[in-house]
Every structure is written in C-alpha cells, then in structure tokens.
Amino acid sequence: MSRPRIEDVAALAGTSPITVSRVLRAPGKVAPATRARVAAAIEQLGYIPNLSASSLASRRSGIVGLLVPTIDNSIFAATVQGMSDAVGDAGLQLLLGDFRYSEAGERALVRALIGRQPEALVVVGVVRDAALRRMLQGLAIPVVETWDLTDDPIDTVVGFSNEAAGAAMARHFLDCGKRRLAFVGGLDHRAQLRRQGFAAVLASAGAPAPLAQEVETIGIAEGRRALTAVLEKAPETDGVFFATDVLAVGGLMECQHRAIPVPERLAIAGLGDLEIARELSPSLTTVRIPAYEIGRRAGEVVATRLAGAPAGERILDLGFSIEVRESTTSRSRA
Amino acid sequence: MSRPRIEDVAALAGTSPITVSRVLRAPGKVAPATRARVAAAIEQLGYIPNLSASSLASRRSGIVGLLVPTIDNSIFAATVQGMSDAVGDAGLQLLLGDFRYSEAGERALVRALIGRQPEALVVVGVVRDAALRRMLQGLAIPVVETWDLTDDPIDTVVGFSNEAAGAAMARHFLDCGKRRLAFVGGLDHRAQLRRQGFAAVLASAGAPAPLAQEVETIGIAEGRRALTAVLEKAPETDGVFFATDVLAVGGLMECQHRAIPVPERLAIAGLGDLEIARELSPSLTTVRIPAYEIGRRAGEVVATRLAGAPAGERILDLGFSIEVRESTTSRSRA
C-alpha cells in the first residue's frame, strides 16, 4: 500500500491532476463544486503532496535554510523561534543546521543545504570565509547575515554591533568606578569584537588594558574556571565582563563560593539577558540582545523578498541595551 | 548564470550523466581515470546535486524527521545532538520540527514532514493521538518514539519510565524523612506520569496525597510562583518535586528569597540534571536522564533499519538515576 499520488486523487474526484494541483496552490481559480470534490478526495485518500516532485517541477522548494553555531543551551533559541514564526506565516519551512562554531563545518553545511534548493539562507553571524561569501553571492538567493553588523553584507545584515556592546559595557564599568578589568570569552569572531570594543574604551580612558581570558567551551563550570584564572593572573581585578551570560553565571557562583563581595570587590557582567541573569542574587548586569526580533526581522526580510519585493535596506541595526543590575551596582540586595 | 546540472558535469568530463551519478553514489564502480575526470569537472563547476530530483528518482530522501515539543532552552538539546551525531554518521540529514507541546501542532508538523518524504521519523514522546498513530503506522517507515516507555510502540521506543522516575523520587523524599509533599509540573503527558508515579508510592507508604501544582510554562519565574502557591495552599509542605530542573531552580531561588532553609524546612528536587543544578548552592537533587544517549540510540536504530537490518527490540529502556545532592540531604554546605 504505497502512498497516493496526485493522479489517484484526480481519478477519485473525476478531474485532472492539474486541477488537483490548483486546488492545493490556487484554490480561487477552481470552481467551488470541483474544489469540494477534490478536497473530499484528498481527505479520503489522506493525500500529502510529494514535495520533492513539487520542488523539482516548480523550482520552488519552500525551504529557508538557517545556519546557527550551535543548537545547544542556546542563546540563539529565541532567534530560531523568531525566524520560525516569520517564515511559518509565509508558508515556508525552516531547515536548521548547526555548524558547531567551525568554518569548515559552515562550508559543509552550506553545501548540504544548497542541495535541498533553499529559496533563501539566514546565517547567525557575518560570513567571514571569502570563498564561502563568493559562493553564497553566486547563489542568487536572498542571504541574511545576523547577530552582528558589517558595512558590506553579502546581501542584508540584521543585528547589532558587538563592538559597540563591548564598548558600552566598558563605559558602564568605568561609571561604576571599576578600572582594572578583565574580559572572558571564546575565540569566535563576535566574542572578539566585544573584547575589542571593551578594550578600546578602556584605552581611550587611560585605564589599564583588560586581561583577556580565553575559554574553550560555554558553560557554568568553564565560567568558574575562567574567574579563578583571572584572579590568579591579576588579583587586583575589580570587574569582569563575560562574553555570554552562561559564563557570567559561573563567575558569579565562583565569587559566592570564595565569598568575594559582588559588586564591591568584584563587579560581574554578561551578555544575552537569560532568565537566570534576572533571577540570581545578586542579579546579573547584562547586555540585552533583541534575539527574537533579529530572527523575526530576518524572516520578514526573506518572506518579503520571496514575495517579489526588491531588496530594501541592506543594514538593519536593531541595537542592544545595558541592563544594569546588582552585580555591578552597589544597590542594597534583597 | 543558473546552477550547473549533472549533464553539464558529464559534458565537461566527456562522459554520461549516469557515470557522474555513479561517481557521487558508488565511486568504486567507476574506473579511476574516469572518476578523476568527473571529480575535476564537479570541482571546476562547483556542482551540487539537486536533492529534490535525486529524492524523486531514487525514492530516497536522505532525511530523518525529528519532532520535539520545543527547541527552546531545551532539556531536549542533548537528544537532538545525539540524533544528529548518529544519523550524520550514516549520511542522513535531520529535519527538525517543534510542535510546541500541542497535539494539533504535532499533526500539522507530521503532515509537513511527510511531504518531504523522510525515510524515518523520531518523536520526542509517545504519540498519543490515535489517528496520528494509525497514520504513522501506515507510512511503512521506521518510527522511533522516545523519552518515555510504552508496551505497544508504533515501531520502537527508546526512553525511560517517567512513572518510575516519579516513584523513585518519592522514595527518596520518604528516605529523607519528608512526607508532606507537593508536585509541580505542566499538563503534558510525561509530567503527569511523573506525578502519578510519585503519588502512587506516597499512597502505598501511607503518606498524604501530594498537592499537585500546575504550571503554564517552563521557566524560573514560573517555578518561583509555583512554590509560592504551594506554600499558600499547604504551608506544612516539607518537600517539592518539580517536573523539570528549570522550575526547580525557581523553587530554590524563591526559598532563598524567603530565607526558607533547604533542605531542613523544605526539600527540593527536579529532573533533567542541567548544569546549573550541579552548580547552585545548595546543589539540586535531580533525576538524571540519559538525554544524549536517547538521541544517539534512536538515531542508531534508524540508521540500522535504513541499512536493511530487520527491526530489533521494540522497547529500549535506558533508565535514569537519582542524583542526590544538597537540596534534599542535610550534608554540610560549602
């Protein structure tokens, strides 16, 4: 008992496959009586169109590819959700791939996705590999880069300035009277940009260059280790900016473990505005990223373009905000 | 400049499309010299096969569908990772869909996936909707249910007993001398099973029936609210089992906020063994679920079956363990 084809539906409804196809994709063009008969036949047979055949014939796959660095415990989950909401409204399906923070993985994943004929591609991050940029440009489909900004996107970029976020956090630490600072983060490009923005503000304020402590993975335990390392290398440190909240939570816990007063002796800040950041005590100062909106806007750009609209603004800066909380300010704690 | 087809590669390599196809899928059957010429042509043109056409002709999509309740801040992320590792090794691609904990969403998602002709389907949870079960059975492809157990899976189930997990946690509370207990969780089936197992053990031990506190969403703030509600309704409660760690973290924080001694006055436990559970102070007693292994095994079952092996054991119980930590035992706290 193999699956019914469009021909089986047509036979049962006493019409042609073309009409069945129309009922599915442009029901307004079919007479109501015919439409009803076809709908009944579809229902009766449990017909589900073969989308491989449909894609091949129509050259429209209905797929939007989304490339994320990781799906794990994800700061990107909200972006995926936003994308999913936006493209779902447009009748498109999301094909998700994670390249695990590796450029080789990114290339392999793009190739795998291309084979599925996506109508558009959304990438978390700005694509840095030159060969990959050229390849994506050659695809002649909308490509949206996200979670960062660049003067020269492949097509469109929807994000915020990681460098500006780092800079803003540096100013906040200075405002709090902290000058001997450290930065904790991975080697991925966005973390590096945050570090650069952070360091630049400190330099121009005449503060010491921040200690840069590198992490291998993103996790609470890794954040604790990083804080330990920072205090070993630079015991006088009075503030630490972590590239993500998960690391910062580890930093906070290590302080608690060592009975280091936060923020009096050591101020702590993160990025991402996870729910846990708000709920901890002391609550965590963090950079709020419009993660959902980034996904939503990226999805809308894609949907608009696929509906035939011309390319609009190439650079959409959705900004960020510093959420000042107890881990950097000396307000009384509950 | 449209994308090159297999015919273009064949022309450049001075051979036929059939041979190009062979180089891609069974290179051992092609003479080395020919293979080299074809490989060079593929490279030169940047040829990527159209997988819609390939799927249609071969009736093999190379796709495994994975249905999860949510991709958000996910207790399921490890399962997805395990699946991805296992099916990736077999050259299959994962098509991920989240049905947002709704049966209607589950049905719609299955229909959307079926259109893409997946060779197998993996579902987080046991499918409860009878019509959907019949439909999946009729598909004649491997279907793996996960994260729970049932006597009569559609095909194969890989998981653990949620009821037994609830029961084990009830025994642990009793061992700790706690008898006036509460359960906090959502209305999804797995949470209900945990509650039932929990309640059954208490009943047979002659302890009072546990208060069941329902939550709308999974979040730290929701866990705090739930704990507040429990203490309002039953101030004498001396232990609370939360259906997931995220809720339990909220419970722990609310206790901290109210200066309720944990575990002396109130013991707290969760399920999932998130990293934060280990790191908090007091650390959180929890049920460890082999989430990665569930995904990995499910993926292996699928890969084995698609490689032609007959169906093996229908029920794979991967078990769970109670991780006893400070939130239920009165050991000294750092």
Place this chain on the structure above:
DNA sequence: CTGAAAGCGCTTACAG
C-alpha cells in the same frame, strides 16, 4: 566499466 531509455510525481505555460 559505461551508457540509452524510461520514469520518479509533480507544475508550467499554453490553449480552449
């Protein structure tokens, strides 16, 4: 080891 023929299940113009 290699290729000509047929076909996978749809949709796109086009005609009426």
Place this chain on the structure above:
DNA sequence: CTGAAAGCGCTTACAG
C-alpha cells in the same frame, strides 16, 4: 474554469 503536453534533474534497471 479546465486539461494535454512537455519537462524539472536526477536514478534505476537493463544491456553490452
């Protein structure tokens, strides 16, 4: 409003 013809880009037997 409806349908016959052609074709989307591959792969599957089959033959040699």
